[in-house]
Amino acid sequence: MTATRTAAERRARTSRARLLATLRVQYPDALAARGYRLLHPETGDYYTGDHRHLVATCRSIANFAAGALADGPDWCVEAADHGLTFLTEAHESDDGGFHLVVEADGTPVDRTRSAYGHAFVLLAYARATAAGIDDAREGLAETHALVEDRFRDEAGLLRSDCDADWTELEPYRGQNANMHACEAYIAAYEATDEATYLDRARHIAEAITVDLAADTNGLLWEHYTTDWDHDFEYNADEPRHQFRPPGYQPGHHAEWAKFLALLDRYDATDPDALERGAVEGDAGGAIDDAGDADGDGTEGGWYGRALDLFDAAVDRGWAENGFVYTHRADGSPLVEDRYGWALAEGIGAAAALTERAAARGDEETAARLREWHRRFLVCTDLFRGPAGVWYEKRLPADAEGDLVAPEPPGVEPDYHPASAAFESWRSARAEPDDAP
Template identity: 65%
Template sequence: MTRTDPHAFRGRLLTTLRLQFPDALDRAGGFRLLDPESGEPYAGDSRHLVATCRSIANFAAGAVADGPDWCLEAAEHGVAFLESAHRPDATDRSEGFHLIVDADGSPVDRTRSAYGHAFVLLAYARAAAVDVDGAAAGLDATVDLLAERFHDGTGCLRSDCAPDWSEREPYRGQNANMHACEAYLASYEATGDGEHLNRARRIAERITVDLGAETDGLLWEHYDAEWSHDFAYNADEPGHRFRPPGYQPGHHVEWAKLCALLDRYDAASPADRESVPGSGDWYERAVALFDAAVDRGWTDRGFAYTVEADGSVIVGDRYGWAVAEGIGAAAALAERASQRGDDAARRRFREWRDRFVDAADAYRGPAGLWYEKLPPAGTEGEPVSPEPPGVEPDYHPASAAFEGWRSGTR
């Protein structure tokens, strides 16, 4: 068995989860972020909604891959905390979820985050796939919540809201919508309900096709409330952690993976596709997004964080999540190329997948967990650890291994 054999990717997934279990689980409530150098939990009791949901999705994916019993137990632990602590009202699912809480469920940040709620749906979907108690009901309720509270009539989601559901700013972001697309795809995988697939298609069509056509096929991050490109957004904060200006190669490979999955499911259920007119060739779009990312953003051992349209680097920091998404995208594209009988493309994507796997070694700390980022290529500096309250419990590495496994076994 080679290190990039499908079963080796399953091994990578379970190894990633074993590094988290049981230390990341806090019996007082939820999950704790672990230090990539020591493996010890960071100090503090804050629990971020995105981290809670990503941890649930991680362990549920391990259960999908027929991992040890503790994968399912950890997913159940996470769903229980999601429902008891992040929800402001245990009897009313329409109130959404707090963004940050303490271990006892006391709210720290009551923001109703579109990005966070996309991960709520992903967590429920992955958990429902392995029959975690309450996950199927949570999935259905969250689909309704997104439709009622976040969808803006375009097929996409609006942005962050206050606890009374008033918008915090007239902003639309592709990032929250990308993860909503991911969550709807996972919901389709868990339930077989074609309407979840249609929701994913609508978002992908809007972001990667309609809006991408206005920027020569590239994907801008920021828009106003009318979905017009806002090229000035955060222009004075090029290093913004979550909403930087510029094009993000990492998000291009992430979208390439999602478009490859849409191509996979369209091939399996062509009748469902007819209800979403205008959807083009998802494989072709996926390839174009992948190539745009590697052509403009790939540097030694990672992708530059943000670039101009011509590839000029804005922020050269190389985030681990982008490399992980490259692994998943290349694996999914290799599978789609194989289904088309295109051996040259299959070999090319597998070569990229293996290159990304080799690069990933630089992101692992002494404890085996991933650093957040490396400094820009050609500069001196040490890898950087995540800062609490963190949102990255090695979700991207786990997702990369999960996709490497299931794409390789198809």
């Protein structure tokens, strides 16, 4: 084994250690008699109250299943299975949908049928299937059928949140729920090797990151009408909205870069013949029919588009101590709060893209991405609390600013840091033998 390969293996071991350390902070304190509890980043105590959020339940399942996939302790499977039991017994309704918020005893608090939440149900079942947990594959197939029946619209994308009777709550379409559906379908393909899941992921990715982005100079807008027209005025008066702020989110550009890197890893029908433009002002340009940006040797397809989005995230959003929350089309900051999840997604994207660059022999790009991965990792201590759990964000923008913990019931059981470590682990393991 060469010294070069040893370096990649060392990165993999370090990333696996970060993943398991993140899970050890959660286990067993985050486990309740039923479901999971959110832990406070400063004290490590669990939040009081019996409310359980669907997204947090599913993210915790995905976290522990990822630990099992990384050959973690036996309790990773036990903890994931614990969450699956609560998901089916408490969150799932009689019609197959899932309540957004429930009491610990399963009493519904919020019966919203959330598109975003159901995307995470898909992800939870996909990761649990990959981890070999009993009945998870059946749950994955059933949830896929539910999403197809209840959420997939005429464009082949997810529609918006619905009431308990499946009536849409507002005339809205959002990229965020679709992004996480793409994530879930990629994970489902990884777990089952079923082409339908990859097809769904591919369709969503092309629609959001290629077709719709063509009208915004390659940047990704968040909000749309029911006809998938850009709604630039949506929530314009709520710049700090937790889930649907106005403006462009560099964290989501990094997150999409990670998912497109995974599509480059798995998708034999790489869309390198599509006409699309790089982000205006970036190094790339329009992709020609050969998949080459302006004929300058830059590769296209999923890989080229992923690099476009990653570069857009760091060029417009990186501020040395984290990513700004949102910015305007010209790159000027809109909300400068630094969210921990965006930093974590930058870590995962840099890792996944490093592996793809190395696989293509693009060593100059791989070296650049490894340096970004290192720079992002240096900043994680700015968001990790004394208990080892990440704060939600820093405000104001500077590194000495106030830290903000998640509000209960919360949706973030360190899913983003765990996902970043998981992707860093498996991407480093997948690097070719001659990668430095």
